[in-house]
Amino acid sequence: MIQERSIESYEIWSKDLTKIYEKRRNAFKAVSKINLRVKSGIHGFLGPNGAGKTTTINMLIGALSITSGKAKIRGKKSGSVAARRLIGYLPQDPVLYKSKTAEKYLIYMGRLGGLKRKEAKRKAQELLYYFDLLDERNKKLGKYSGGMKQKVALAAALIHDPDILILDEPTTNLDPVGRSAIIEQIKNLSKTMSIFISSHVLSEIEQICDTITILNRGEIILIDSLLNIKKKYIGNVFKLNTNMNAKIVEELKNNEFILRAWIDEKYGRIHIIPKDPEKLREMIQKIILDHEIKIYSFDQLELSLQDIFMRLINEVNHTK
Ligand SMILES: Nc1ncnc2c1ncn2[C@@H]1O[C@H](COP(=O)(O)OP(=O)(O)OP(=O)(O)O)[C@@H](O)[C@H]1O
Numbered sequence: 001m002i003q004e005r006s007i008e009s010y011e012i013w014s015k016d017l018t019k020i021y022e023k024r025r026n027a028f029k030a031v032s033k034i035n036l037r038v039k040s041g042i043h044g045f046l047g048p049n050g051a052g053k054t055t056t057i058n059m060l061i062g063a064l065s066i067t068s069g070k071a072k073i074r075g076k077k078s079g080s081v082a083a084r085r086l087i088g089y090l091p092q093d094p095v096l097y098k099s100k101t102a103e104k105y106l107i108y109m110g111r112l113g114g115l116k117r118k119e120a121k122r123k124a125q126e127l128l129y130y131f132d133l134l135d136e137r138n139k140k141l142g143k144y145s146g147g148m149k150q151k152v153a154l155a156a157a158l159i160h161d162p163d164i165l166i167l168d169e170p171t172t173n174l175d176p177v178g179r180s181a182i183i184e185q186i187k188n189l190s191k192t193m194s195i196f197i198s199s200h201v202l203s204e205i206e207q208i209c210d211t212i213t214i215l216n217r218g219e220i221i222l223i224d225s226l227l228n229i230k231k232k233y234i235g236n237v238f239k240l241n242t243n244m245n246a247k248i249v250e251e252l253k254n255n256e257f258i259l260r261a262w263i264d265e266k267y268g269r270i271h272i273i274p275k276d277p278e279k280l281r282e283m284i285q286k287i288i289l290d291h292e293i294k295i296y297s298f299d300q301l302e303l304s305l306q307d308i309f310m311r312l313i314n315e316v317n318h319t320k
């Protein structure tokens with residue numbers, strides 16, 4: 001029997017979490033009854049612009065009031081002191097004090113996070129070292145580049161040793177070098193803490209996440225492990241390219257173990273959907289021997305997270 005996990009065992013948990021923005025006589029439902037189930041590891045929070053990611057995150061960290069439903073961080077009510085202590089948060093557009101130096105800013109943030117001055121100072125040094133900012137620690141933040149600012153903001157999120165790091169689009173404003181540096185740091189950090197990361201850059205999410213939630217127009221349309229998602233959405237489509245594609249495709253069409261076989265218009269390659277993928281290789285081998293053909297390539301069509309994401313979003317938006 002599968003035991004239902006307790007609420008405390010989830011890093012982030014919500015039940016019917018809803019946000020309605022009230023504007024004079026207009027009400028807009030930005031997040032609608034979402035049930036988050038975030039376990040330890042790295043969890044990707046995906047969705048198109050305006051899906052409600054930042055709104056959700058703001059409710060989770062207690063920066064925005066919840067209209068209805070509830071959210072818990074390791075069983076602690078979101079927004080409570082106990083829940084806030086557990087969380088480190090990197091906003092989508094971090095606002096840093098331009099006139100403060102990186103070191104002073106980090107110490108200040110540490111103090112806000114409840115650290116004693118000495119402790120805040122020690123922790124600031126440690127993080128400046130970790131993010132390779134020691135040489136720049138006395139420079140004012142207004143003079144930092146975008147990538148350096150992002151590092152300082154991430155360091156600030158880590159100053160009180162959180163257990164769960166919530167990152168809202170951490171790589172959006174960075175160049176490719178800055179992006180991969182932050183992604184590497186996120187991977188390293190995930191060894192000691194759980195990470196909940198919203199992003200548009202699905203290739204990055206695909207590299208680092210264990211589980212994923214996809215939000216669309218305020219509703220969850222998918223929540224699963226990346227492994228399951230790939231298993232489920234990878235089509236059993238194989239591509240074959242030989243020196244006799246037209247002949248082979250006819251042969252495959254008449255084979256009782258093949259569901260469909262066709263030649264794609266663009267590249268002229270054979271596409272095959274077998275009834276049993278395990279048997280396909282054997283079958284191809286036999287055809288090669290029977291006809292003495294040359295195989296140029298034979299591989300399975302890989303769907304990227306981006307492909308799956310686009311397909312899902314299109315499907316839901318068309319059925320509504
Ligand atoms: N303060 C607000 N008042 C009214 N509507 C708001 C407010 N903040 C956000 N919204 C609306 O709520 C919806 C969700 O916005 P939100 O910022 O949560 O989306 P998002 O998924 O983070 O998008 P993005 O990927 O662009 O950051 C949008 O339609 C937005 O216009």
Ligand SMILES: [Mg+2]
Nearest residue numbers: 053054055092
């Ligand atoms: Mg956002």
